[in-house]
Amino acid sequence: MVTALELRIVEKVDALREDMLAFLRELIRIPSVNPPGDEYLPCARLVDDGLTALGFETRFVTDEQHPDHSPERPRVNVVGRLPGRSAMPTLHFNGHTDVVPPGEHWTVDPFEGVVKNGRIYGRGACDMKGGIAAALFAAAAVREAGVNLHGSLEFSATVDEETGGYAGMDVLARKGLIAPERTSYVIIPEPFGPGRICLGHRGVYWFRIDTTGRTAHGSMPFLGVSAISQMERVLGRVESGLIPDLQTRVTDMPVDPPEARRATINVNGITGGQPVEGVGSPCVADRCSAVFDRRFLKEESFDDVKGEIQVLIGELTEADRDFYAELTDLMIVHPVETDRNAELVRTAAQTIEDLLGTPADLVASPGTYDHKHVRNTGGVKQCIAYGPGLLHLAHQPDEYCEIDHLLKSCKVMALTAVRLLGAD
Ligand SMILES: [Zn+2]
Numbered sequence: 001m002v003t004a005l006e007l008r009i010v011e012k013v014d015a016l017r018e019d020m021l022a023f024l025r026e027l028i029r030i031p032s033v034n035p036p037g038d039e040y041l042p043c044a045r046l047v048d049d050g051l052t053a054l055g056f057e058t059r060f061v062t063d064e065q066h067p068d069h070s071p072e073r074p075r076v077n078v079v080g081r082l083p084g085r086s087a088m089p090t091l092h093f094n095g096h097t098d099v100v101p102p103g104e105h106w107t108v109d110p111f112e113g114v115v116k117n118g119r120i121y122g123r124g125a126c127d128m129k130g131g132i133a134a135a136l137f138a139a140a141a142v143r144e145a146g147v148n149l150h151g152s153l154e155f156s157a158t159v160d161e162e163t164g165g166y167a168g169m170d171v172l173a174r175k176g177l178i179a180p181e182r183t184s185y186v187i188i189p190e191p192f193g194p195g196r197i198c199l200g201h202r203g204v205y206w207f208r209i210d211t212t213g214r215t216a217h218g219s220m221p222f223l224g225v226s227a228i229s230q231m232e233r234v235l236g237r238v239e240s241g242l243i244p245d246l247q248t249r250v251t252d253m254p255v256d257p258p259e260a261r262r263a264t265i266n267v268n269g270i271t272g273g274q275p276v277e278g279v280g281s282p283c284v285a286d287r288c289s290a291v292f293d294r295r296f297l298k299e300e301s302f303d304d305v306k307g308e309i310q311v312l313i314g315e316l317t318e319a320d321r322d323f324y325a326e327l328t329d330l331m332i333v334h335p336v337e338t339d340r341n342a343e344l345v346r347t348a349a350q351t352i353e354d355l356l357g358t359p360a361d362l363v364a365s366p367g368t369y370d371h372k373h374v375r376n377t378g379g380v381k382q383c384i385a386y387g388p389g390l391l392h393l394a395h396q397p398d399e400y401c402e403i404d405h406l407l408k409s410c411k412v413m414a415l416t417a418v419r420l421l422g423a424d
Contacts (some may be wrong), residue, residue, distance in 0.1 A: 029111055093139070202364070
């Protein structure tokens with residue numbers, strides 16, 4: 001049931017429609033493309049202006065030591081706090097300001113923010129500048145409706161999510177700005193759509209295998225050991241042994257699409273021997289490297305996940321004295337999942353049902369996002385992704401967000417904030 005006070009906020013969101021679109025258009029017009037991580041400062045300033053106008057106390061936060069932080073491409077995050085009557089509970093909205101490169105095949109300018117047919121187009125319209133706009137205007141609607149919050153509201157716009165978030169949300173968590181003592185709930189407005197709540201994501205293990213052979217004249221390959229053939233055997237074992245095994249492992253997390261409820265592995269890239277442009281010289285390849293992307297389930301332990309790769313290499317080594325391979329860890333992200341009975345999830349789900357008239361869909365993500373930093377580094381247990389847009393449009397040409405989605409999500413976020421924090 002929606003109260004009179006809540007109704008006032010909902011009406012305020014509708015009244016702020018044009019302002020929200022103008023803000024979002026301005027944000028889309030900043031080409032904050034990552035990689036390499038362009039134009040973060042203008043994004044931080046724009047969000048900062050919006051927060052300051054609402055009475056938030058703001059600051060810029062950067063990790064000066066981060067290798068990607070440079071004078072040309074400063075990794076600037078902005079964090080704001082709107083103190084309520086009491087410090088806790090605190091609800092923190094976090095959005096990432098980076099977007100992936102636009103790529104080809106756009107029919108509109110990806111950095112214009114074209115509005116047509118009830119949609120706003122542009123790189124980041126759904127992933128996730130639309131989410132930042134909806135969350136910011138949720139705070140604006142609460143303020144402008146003259147509502148006083150009991151708890152406190154926080155807002156951050158952070159960098160580099162598309163490349164792991166280690167100069168972004170991870171910095172906030174490492175600096176103690178996302179921590180159980182000061183953060184009760186976190187909402188990340190990734191584009192799952194107005195009716196869906198994302199509880200978390202699978203784990204990630206990126207690793208490289210390097211095989212080493214022995215070079216010889218290419219006309220007499222029997223005199224050498226081909227590192228490419230050695231890699232072929234690794235791939236053969238992955239295809240015939242590991243993948244069928246992974247397909248039998250199914251998580252009880254509600255990952256969408258359902259195919260991604262199984263453990264998976266992908267070869268992200270492979271290189272070996274000489275460069276293939278031009279003719280080259282006749283040599284047996286003495287080196288080959290492949291990068292693997294293993295997505296693991298909360299039901300699997302990381303030690304087992306890595307262990308089965310070590311066993312695979314060990315067995316090949318034992319069977320052939322010419323086989324030599326090395327395993328290197330590249331990235332490890334442990335799975336995260338917020339309890340579906342947590343206050344944050346129940347409140348957001350009830351608000352969705354009250355406002356949209358249909359029960360909320362609880363899902364989990366096949367891929368990782370900034371939730372990992374909130375949970376694994378910050379130690380905050382209640383975190384969801386909830387925001388406007390359609391996930392399958394993210395990273396695509398002609399990315400857009402339905403304006404109706406922006407308004408609905410904005411209303412849900414505003415009322416969720418009021419219900420979690422208390423208000424009069
Ligand atoms: Zn995103």
